[in-house]
Amino acid sequence: MLEIDSVSVDYLVAEPVHAVRKVSLTLHRGEVLGLAGESGCGKSTLAYAVTRLLKPPAAIVGGRVLFHSREGHAIDLGNLHGEDLRAFRWDKIAMVFQGAMNSLNPVIRIRDQLEDVFTTHRPDLDRRTRRRRSAELLERVGVDPDRLSSYPHELSGGMRQRVMIAMALALDPQVLLMDEPTTALDVVVQREILQELTRLREELGFAVVFITHDLPLLLEISDRIAVMREGRIVEIADARTLYTDPQHEYTKALLRSFPSLTGTRGDFIRTGAGAGPRENVEVAL
Numbered sequence: 498m499l500e501i502d503s504v505s506v507d508y509l510v511a512e513p514v515h516a517v518r519k520v521s522l523t524l525h526r527g528e529v530l531g532l533a534g535e536s537g538c539g540k541s542t543l544a545y546a547v548t549r550l551l552k553p554p555a556a557i558v559g560g561r562v563l564f565h566s567r568e569g570h571a572i573d574l575g576n577l578h579g580e581d582l583r584a585f586r587w588d589k590i591a592m593v594f595q596g597a598m599n600s601l602n603p604v605i606r607i608r609d610q611l612e613d614v615f616t617t618h619r620p621d622l623d624r625r626t627r628r629r630r631s632a633e634l635l636e637r638v639g640v641d642p643d644r645l646s647s648y649p650h651e652l653s654g655g656m657r658q659r660v661m662i663a664m665a666l667a668l669d670p671q672v673l674l675m676d677e678p679t680t681a682l683d684v685v686v687q688r689e690i691l692q693e694l695t696r697l698r699e700e701l702g703f704a705v706v707f708i709t710h711d712l713p714l715l716l717e718i719s720d721r722i723a724v725m726r727e728g729r730i731v732e733i734a735d736a737r738t739l740y741t742d743p744q745h746e747y748t749k750a751l752l753r754s755f756p757s758l759t760g761t762r763g764d765f766i767r768t769g770a771g772a773g774p775r776e777n778v779e780v781a782l
């Protein structure tokens with residue numbers, strides 16, 4: 498559904514940085530694709546390149562990104578500009594970035610920020626429908642709709658991040674791109690949000706690109722995992738294979754760098770129906 502084809506990104510500074518080097522990746526319909534790698538390996542740059550949110554000095558110097566819509570059209574994101582590109586971003590590919598919860602406007606109530614997505618992108622909806630949808634969205638991500646009248650500072654970090662996820666899901670996107678969406682949250686809250694996300698994905702069928710340096714977390718939630726190093730994808734495999742039979746030395750080193758992976762771990766978040774080929778993976782850990 499999303500085809501990243503040999504994409505390269507440079508930061509055109511005095512000594513140009515080749516942040517992303519000929520990366521090719523395919524995201525399948527409804528899958529969770531984890532993108533792992535150490536800080537600085539180019540994960541965020543790749544995410545920004547896919548959504549064309551890169552700003553100078555960054556420049557896409559090669560490759561293309563194709564999006565295959567539910568309706569069967571192939572759209573070259575490089576050909577979208579201005580309004581079309583903005584609409585596309587909310588509608589088809591939605592994003593939750595690192596620290597997104599801090600991007601809520603502090604002086605505007607949650608209700609108005611949610612409704613604003615509908616006002617902008619679904620201008621045909623009447624006010625009552627917008628309100629109803631906003632309440633439904635909050636409920637969907639596990640936030641009491643009473644919170645619609647709150648200001649962001651009245652909510653915990655976890656709740657604010659849930660609101661951001663609600664906003665990202667507002668227009669029923671096909672792809673959700675998440676860059677370290679829970680890193681700033683404590684482990685319990687992070688886990689709750691990921692469980693919610695997993696449930697929503699099964700319910701709504703969107704695909705997820707989940708970017709984090711936290712490989713153990715990716716092993717729990719991903720169908721496939723791509724490992725990135727110095728701007729390149731060095732290995733991609735389904736999560737179980739990556740864990741049990743890593744091929745690349747760097748993947749092995751990365752796995753070893755998380756002591757938690759060598760001990761006994763709790764249940765995987767994704768077990769049972771819908772977990773696909775990884776249904777029994779928790780046995781392996």
Ligand SMILES: Nc1ncnc2c1ncn2[C@@H]1O[C@H](COP(=O)(O)OP(=O)(O)OP(=O)(O)O)[C@@H](O)[C@H]1O
Nearest residue numbers: 508510514516535536537538539540541542543554
């Ligand atoms: N504005 C910039 N100018 C020059 N180089 C940059 C700029 N932004 C990022 N880079 C470089 O591009 C490379 C990739 O950075 P990027 O932020 O994409 O990595 P990352 O894997 O997402 O790291 P993190 O997890 O810390 O966000 C790094 O070497 C970084 O130093």
